[in-house]
Amino acid sequence: MRIATLLIFTTLLMSTTIHADTTNPTIIVAIPEYHISHTVPDPAGETEIVKILIEHGYSVVDKKITAQIKENDKFRAILQGNKKLAVEIGLQFNADVLIVGEAFSESRGQISGFQSCRARLELKAISTKNGKIILSDSDYGSGADTTEFIAGKKAIQSAARKLGRKIVSAFSLYENKISTSKYTISITGIKFEDLTDFEKGIDTISKVKSNSLLFFEQDKASYNMIYEGPVRELARKILQLNKSLGISLSHFAGNQVVFTVNK
Structure with a gap:
């Protein structure tokens, strides 16, 4: 069974003044991050999940390919549970699994002279064959640094690292359930x-x-x-x-x- 995943996240890094209410197999990873209203370069969550997937034998498609998806209204609809659109986008990119999610980070103030942030990342992995949800999970991470910006990236990276391992485990179980x-x-x-x-x-x-x-x-x-x-x-x-x-x-x-x- 060829597992090809399309992985899309939108990631927000928030300050304390804002309260925020997830072969060779082919993987597309797109995880934009924002600090208030500014795009974060080299998003930490995307980088961490790409790293884990590559370590486990998955091929990752250049993220430029999915830039258009993040600006598409379909992305928000998929995040809200539209499985039909998830299947359509997965098939468009010849992917067997579509992973969508969001990450949020906010400042927790200073600890021992360092800026501290807490992050939550949630995601769903959806089969493009039948719309079945393979994995639906979330996790938290913390980070500290001299700047709030970097602390938030570290917190997101920590959460992504945990979920990256869960993604790999879920794919393994999914593959083992595949019929002859x-x-x-x-x-x-x-x-x-x-x-x-x-x-x-x-x-x-x-x-x-x-x-x-x-x-x-x-x-x-x-x-x-x-x-x-x-x-x-x-x-x-x-x-x-x-x-x-x-x-x-x-x-x-x-x-x-x-x-x-x-x-």
Whole structure:
């Protein structure tokens, strides 16, 4: 299963005078931040979530692509619960999951000579296949610095770090609930005489229901495989079972996985 997420946040940093009542998989992250009426450069929440997603193997699309979405009326409608629009935008960007949310930060005054801020970040992860909510959660963060502006960014970053881990866990559970899928497994640089050892390794993977060779040409082979689980799990198991062949993972996308023999 290819998890591609479209992640959009609008983030507000507020002072105490204002009271504010969330393969390779593809991810779009857009989290604007504002200090009163001024846009915050390099938003901390966006940066932190992008970092966590990349660390867990997700590809992140340039945020310039989603700049137009933040100015679109549909964004506010999605935040208010319009699942139909969430599906439309997700499909527009070829995303399987759309994540939308908001973050708010406000000053808590000085603590030990430092400006202190508290932040709340809330989000929803919505499947663009059926509009089902995969994750709906929120969290808090705190930050302190010599300026209120930086303290607010740190507070938002702290909240984003917590929710970033929750997003990854939710995606993992979602992938594991996916029904049996058909995958295309390709391998380059392999000798014909090594195909038997490769296939024997595949046969020992418990959730592989069938595996058939599509073709072998020169040093390239391709298989059709039915597996009960996500593509990343399958790729990891194949690597573990075929270490003797010197196999490395080249890339995966959608239901296709490509390996290379490095010998």
